Amino acid sequence: MNESLFINIIIGISIxxxxxxFAAIGELLVERSGVLNLGVExxxxxxxxxxxxxxxxxxxxxxxxxxxxxxxxAISSIFAFLTQFLLTNQVATGLALTLFGLGFxxxxxxxxxxxxxxxxxxxxxxxxxxxxxxxxxVFSMNPLVYLAFFMVYLVWWFLFxxxxxxxxxxxxxxxxxxxxxxxxxxxxxxxxxxxxxxMAGVGGAFLSLVQVPIWGEDMTAGRGWxxxxxxxxxxxxxxxxILGxxxxxxITVLQLHAQGFDIRISAQYLSMLPYLxxxxxxxxxxxxLKNKTNRTVPNCLGRIFHSxx
Amino acid sequence: MNYQLEVSNVTKSYGDLKANDNVSLNIKDSxxxxxxxxxxxxxxxxxxxxxxxxxxxxxxxxxxxxxYSPKNPFEARENGIAMVFQHFSLFESLTVEExxxxxxxxxxxxxNFTDEILKYSKQYGLDVNPQQVVGDLSVxxxxxxxxxRCLLQNPKLLIMDEPTSVLTPQEVSDLFVTLKKLANDxxxxxxxxxxxxxxxxxxxxxxxxRGGQLVQSCVPQDHSQKELAEMMIGKKLTELARSKINxxxxxxxxxxxSEKSDDLYGVDLENINLTIRQGSIVGIAGVAGNGQDELMxxxxxxxxxxxxxxxxxxxxxxxxxxxxxxxxxxxxxPEERLGHGAVxxxxxxxxxLLSRPESSGMTSNGVIDWISVASYSEKVxxxxxxxxxxxxxxxxxxxxxxxxxxxxxxELIRNPELLIVSQPTWGVDAGxxxxxxxxxxxxxxAGSAILIISQDLDEILSLCxxxxxxxxxxxxxxxxxxxxxLEKISQLMVGGES
Numbered sequence: 137m138n139e140s141l142f143i144n145i146i147i148g149i150s151i152x153x154x155x156x157x158f159a160a161i162g163e164l165l166v167e168r169s170g171v172l173n174l175g176v177e178x179x180x181x182x183x184x185x186x187x188x189x190x191x192x193x194x195x196x197x198x199x200x201x202x203x204x205x206x207x208x209x210a211i212s213s214i215f216a217f218l219t220q221f222l223l224t225n226q227v228a229t230g231l232a233l234t235l236f237g238l239g240f241x242x243x244x245x246x247x248x249x250x251x252x253x254x255x256x257x258x259x260x261x262x263x264x265x266x267x268x269x270x271x272x273x274v275f276s277m278n279p280l281v282y283l284a285f286f287m288v289y290l291v292w293w294f295l296f297x298x299x300x301x302x303x304x305x306x307x308x309x310x311x312x313x314x315x316x317x318x319x320x321x322x323x324x325x326x327x328x329x330x331x332x333x334x335m336a337g338v339g340g341a342f343l344s345l346v347q348v349p350i351w352g353e354d355m356t357a358g359r360g361w362x363x364x365x366x367x368x369x370x371x372x373x374x375x376x377x378i379l380g381x382x383x384x385x386x387i388t389v390l391q392l393h394a395q396g397f398d399i400r401i402s403a404q405y406l407s408m409l410p411y412l413x414x415x416x417x418x419x420x421x422x423x424x425l426k427n428k429t430n431r432t433v434p435n436c437l438g439r440i441f442h443s444x445x
Numbered sequence: 446m447n448y449q450l451e452v453s454n455v456t457k458s459y460g461d462l463k464a465n466d467n468v469s470l471n472i473k474d475s476x477x478x479x480x481x482x483x484x485x486x487x488x489x490x491x492x493x494x495x496x497x498x499x500x501x502x503x504x505x506x507x508x509x510x511x512x513y514s515p516k517n518p519f520e521a522r523e524n525g526i527a528m529v530f531q532h533f534s535l536f537e538s539l540t541v542e543e544x545x546x547x548x549x550x551x552x553x554x555x556x557n558f559t560d561e562i563l564k565y566s567k568q569y570g571l572d573v574n575p576q577q578v579v580g581d582l583s584v585x586x587x588x589x590x591x592x593x594r595c596l597l598q599n600p601k602l603l604i605m606d607e608p609t610s611v612l613t614p615q616e617v618s619d620l621f622v623t624l625k626k627l628a629n630d631x632x633x634x635x636x637x638x639x640x641x642x643x644x645x646x647x648x649x650x651x652x653x654x655r656g657g658q659l660v661q662s663c664v665p666q667d668h669s670q671k672e673l674a675e676m677m678i679g680k681k682l683t684e685l686a687r688s689k690i691n692x693x694x695x696x697x698x699x700x701x702x703s704e705k706s707d708d709l710y711g712v713d714l715e716n717i718n719l720t721i722r723q724g725s726i727v728g729i730a731g732v733a734g735n736g737q738d739e740l741m742x743x744x745x746x747x748x749x750x751x752x753x754x755x756x757x758x759x760x761x762x763x764x765x766x767x768x769x770x771x772x773x774x775x776x777x778x779p780e781e782r783l784g785h786g787a788v789x790x791x792x793x794x795x796x797x798l799l800s801r802p803e804s805s806g807m808t809s810n811g812v813i814d815w816i817s818v819a820s821y822s823e824k825v826x827x828x829x830x831x832x833x834x835x836x837x838x839x840x841x842x843x844x845x846x847x848x849x850x851x852x853x854x855x856e857l858i859r860n861p862e863l864l865i866v867s868q869p870t871w872g873v874d875a876g877x878x879x880x881x882x883x884x885x886x887x888x889x890x891a892g893s894a895i896l897i898i899s900q901d902l903d904e905i906l907s908l909c910x911x912x913x914x915x916x917x918x919x920x921x922x923x924x925x926x927x928x929x930x931l932e933k934i935s936q937l938m939v940g941g942e943s
Contacts, residue, residue: 299546302539306547309536316498316534317548318518435538 143272145389150281151347153378153385155180155339157284159363160370160377161291162335167367168295169328170308170436174230175215177360178237179333180340183208185241187341188351189248197256201280201341208337209330211237216329219440220322226438234360242353252349256280278346280338285378287335292374304328308434311441321441336360358411365414369421372432380417384410447474448507449602449633450495450526455504457490464490465501466657472602472650477624477634479644479665481677482654483874484846488637491654492604495635496528497521509601519550527595528604534591537580541573541590548594558597565596569623584733585616592623603627604635609643613732614902614935621647639677639875641670642903655679678876683883685907688890692910693723696894697775697863698756704743712736714743717920719913721863721894726885728909729898729920732938736918737780737867737898744865744896745777746770757863771800776861778852780868780898782845786852789841793833796840797822797855821858829854830880846873853881857888864888867898882908902934916940 159176166173187204191197215233218224256278259265264275295301304324307314311321343359344351362384370376391406452470456463465487472478482488493499495506497515506513508524515521518528535544542558562575571589579587588608595603605624609617624634624647636648644651645665653660653676660676674682702717714736721727731737742748743755746767755763757775767777783789787796798807798818807818822836829850833843840848849870856864869885870878885908889895898915899905905912912930914921914937921937924930 302543302547306536306539306543309538313530313534313536314547316518316530318497318522319547432538 139269143269145393146273147277148389148392149382149385150277151385152388153381154278154281154284154346155342155359156363156366156381156384157288157377158339158342159336159360160366160381161284161288161374162332162339163363164367164370164372164374164377165291165295165304165335166328166332167437168308168372168434169304169325170311170434170439170441171219171325171329172226172230172438173212173215173233173329173332174227174364175212175233175237175360176332176336176363177356177358178234179208179211179336180237180343180356180360180363181241181354182211182237183337183340184344184355185245185248185340185351186337188253188344189245191253191345192248192251195254197345200256200345201338204337204341204345205334206337208333208335208340210333212329212333212336215333216326220326220329223440223442226440238354245351245353248351249353251351253345255349256345280342280346283338288374288378295374300324305434308436311436311439315441315443321443325441336363339363362410362414365418369414369417371421372434383417384413387413447510448472449474449509450513450635451507452491452495453505453507455491455494455501455506457494457499457501463657465494467504468654468657468659470652470659470662472633472635475628475631475633476650477628477636477648479648479651480635480637480654481639481641481644481651481673483639483677483876484844485656486654486677486874487657488654489606490657492528492606492635492637495521496526496604522550522598525599525601526604527598527600527602528606529588529591529595529608530606535579535587537578539579540575541577541579541582542575544579544590545575545594545597549597561597562593565593569596569626570619571623585612588612588620596627600632602633602635604637606637607639608636609638609640613938615939617643640903641665641673641875644673645670653677674875678874678879680876682875682879685879685882685886687886690910691724691890691892693892695720696723696758697721697896700754700756702743702750702754704739704748704750706739712739712918714739714918719896719920721896721911723862723894724889724892725911726889726895726897726909727911727913728905729896729913729915730902730905730934730938731898731900731915733900735916737915739918740915741777741779741865741867741898745779771859774859774862776856776859776864778856778864778866778869780871782848782852783841787840787848790839792839793826793836793843793851794818794822796851797825797836800855825851825854825858828858829884830877845871846877849873850877850881853884857884860891861888861893863894863896865896865898868900869897870899870901870904878904902938906931914938 159180163173163176183204186207187200190203191200211233215229218229219226258276258278261275265271295305303319307319307321307324315321340356343355366377366380369380387409391409394401394406448471450472452468454467454469455465456467457465468487468491480488490499494501497518497520513524515524536547542562545562546558559575562573565571566573571593573586573589573593579590608620612620628634638644648665650662651665652662655677665673671682699717699719702714704714706713712735743750746765750763752761752763757773762770779785788799794815798813801807807814807821819836825831826833826836831851832847843851853869869881873881885895897905897909912924912926912934914924914934916937917940924933
């Protein structure tokens with residue numbers, strides 16, 4: 137394998153895995169607070185549409201990403217309101233959010249399916265980016281790729297190095313106890329859900345602002361579900377999200393290159409690979425953890441919190 | 446005399462129910478003050494008001510002489526009030542240190558608390574390892590963590606909610622040493638309990654509540670245990686006594702039972718032997734987590750055991766499920782009331798039906814006869830004095846004590862030949878516990894055999910003729926109570942040889 141092909145594959149993988157990293161790291165924080173939001177797919181697609189629309193009208197990538205972030209937050213706030221104040225079932229509400237997001241974006245995006253936009257370009261730092269091999273790999277990525285990695289670090293730092301992070305984890309572990317010592321369970325969860333929405337929104341926008349310059353219905357194509365699987369795969373540990381996302385991104389890229397190398401497998405089989413891999417990894421993880429208590433699983437995940445006093 | 450906390454005429458209602466009706470309570474400086482009452486007497490409500498989790502409808506409080514009305518627990522803690530909860534207060538997946546930091550306001554993660562924790566640990570004899578994950582700790586160790594968490598706030602008042610309900614006798618006496626030391630150092634303690642002998646041992650004053658109202662404040666040493674209990678329940682206690690002990694032939698035996706636990710943190714049972722005769726009450730004492738759950742699983746039939754290990758009336762029952770065992774007249778009351786003994790989200794009627802075999806007359810051709818089911822539930826509700834508006838109420842809506850009475854009744858109306866019961870009165874107040882004990886005794890008097898697995902040593906001592914101790918998965922021989930029996934039991938409970 138020659139050098140440029142290798143570099144292309146690495147860049148390809150980074151592009152394929154970044155949306156997963158964004159969505160999964162957001163969901164990880166949400167789940168650490170004890171909330172299961174199955175609406176990731178819906179929040180991503182809304183982010184993808186808003187990012188695209190704002191980029192199309194303003195041509196300002198900052199505004200576009202910011203709009204996607206706000207869009208994801210806005211739609212997640214519906215989920216947060218329903219589950220935290222009206223105490224609805226989280227699974228049903230999350231599924232509804234996904235269906236709502238998909239339907240809403242298809243409807244609102246009708247006028248944009250024929251349009252194209254200017255993609256957000258990878259950065260180029262003089263000198264550094266020109267270093268052979270290292271330059272393209274380390275200093276010439278898309279700015280959002282760096283942001284994704286930074287968010288993973290930020291979430292790790294928040295969860296394990298700050299008091300608020302400790303409180304959030306404690307709420308996910310035992311919300312009754314956290315409430316008893318005076319922490320505001322609903323407020324922490326509400327904030328976590330909004331953060332999850334924001335990250336899913338940006339992850340979705342990455343698809344329409346970096347991967348392809350077009351908007352299409354259902355363009356998230358199940359990435360939200362993969363992100364949910366990734367959180368479990370990562371055992372709720374932030375840095376493992378990167379590992380998992382690269383694995384899944386890698387399979388996607390492999391699928392593309394396999395086609396390029398004229399390997400005679402139907403494209404459909406290759407498209408199945410990431411999803412098959414999700415199932416296999418989840419199953420193998422379960423087998424590996426059998427008979428072991430996993431201390432990183434939030435004990436209150438998906439449970440409704442009734443304040444009793 | 447100075448009062449650290451004065452509570453005057455506090456009232457708190459929930460709809461029509463007055464949880465606290467004009468209650469007053471005064472706690473002196475550096476004293477250990479008991480708060481006594483049955484379940485539902487209003488103890489928790491009063492404590493929540495003091496700790497700021499609830500706001501009273503009327504009444505006032507003074508803290509160190511100044512007006513005090515906390516809006517939330519943070520405010521209470523700022524004033525120097527700390528609380529050790531009975532349930533729900535530690536985070537199992539976090540370390541001891543993280544748990545302690547969570548309970549402290551204005552402390553970040555960057556501060557290193559290890560030394561501070563160890564300092565208190567030494568000073569008050571509270572042995573803990575700051576880096577251990579709480580999920581791995583024993584109940585006693587968890588309580589020590591909670592106490593240290595409170596002490597780090599330098600409290601002037603420490604509230605303890607039924608602290609000894611899960612401790613070994615040794616742990617209880619260690620705790621009392623700690624509490625006395627704390628009171629000497631100027632920290633008042635509000636001690637909530639219904640264990641009257643403890644209250645008489647360490648508390649200098651007691652406030653007794655009943656039905657939300659203040660019954661009396663008194664010096665506990667001036668009254669006998671029985672008098673205190675009667676003040677709590679408002680009526681006379683029945684004396685517990687077997688009318689006739691009529692031990693018959695062997696009905697149930699466990700022979701060389703060894704079983705590896707499936708659970709990583711479970712206890713392996715090793716070579717357990719036990720014989721139970723008709724008309725006898727056999728007790729298994731021991732601290733929780735020494736194999737009780739594992740043993741109960743096998744006895745109930747949730748897990749099958751190998752041939753010849755469990756024998757009931759000379760029949761091998763190791764491979765039978767719990768339903769089949771019930772059909773042979775073995776009945777069970779597991780420890781966990783909600784989720785194990787009863788389905789929380791189902792009515793009492795439904796729960797009644799669920800533990801019944803098809804032949805009980807509650808169904809015909811597979812169709813449920815609700816009228817017949819209800820008549821059985823009503824019978825239990827009346828005979829066992831279960832406080833509930835109707836048998837249609839959900840199991841989870843009953844208080845723990847009431848549900849326990851229902852579950853005991855549900856099994857007892859079948860007149861079991863053998864009843865196996867785990868923690869019959871856990872979390873049940875004195876009056877109800879007395880009722881339950883009385884029913885168990887009547888059952889044994891009538892010739893049935895009973896096996897009681899309990900952490901409550903007093904319960905075992907007052908009911909059982911034959912006492913064994915379960916420790917680290919091993920069951921002791923029957924303890925001879927005549928020669929220093931109590932001392933022997935204590936030694937066995939902590940794993941010592943006797």
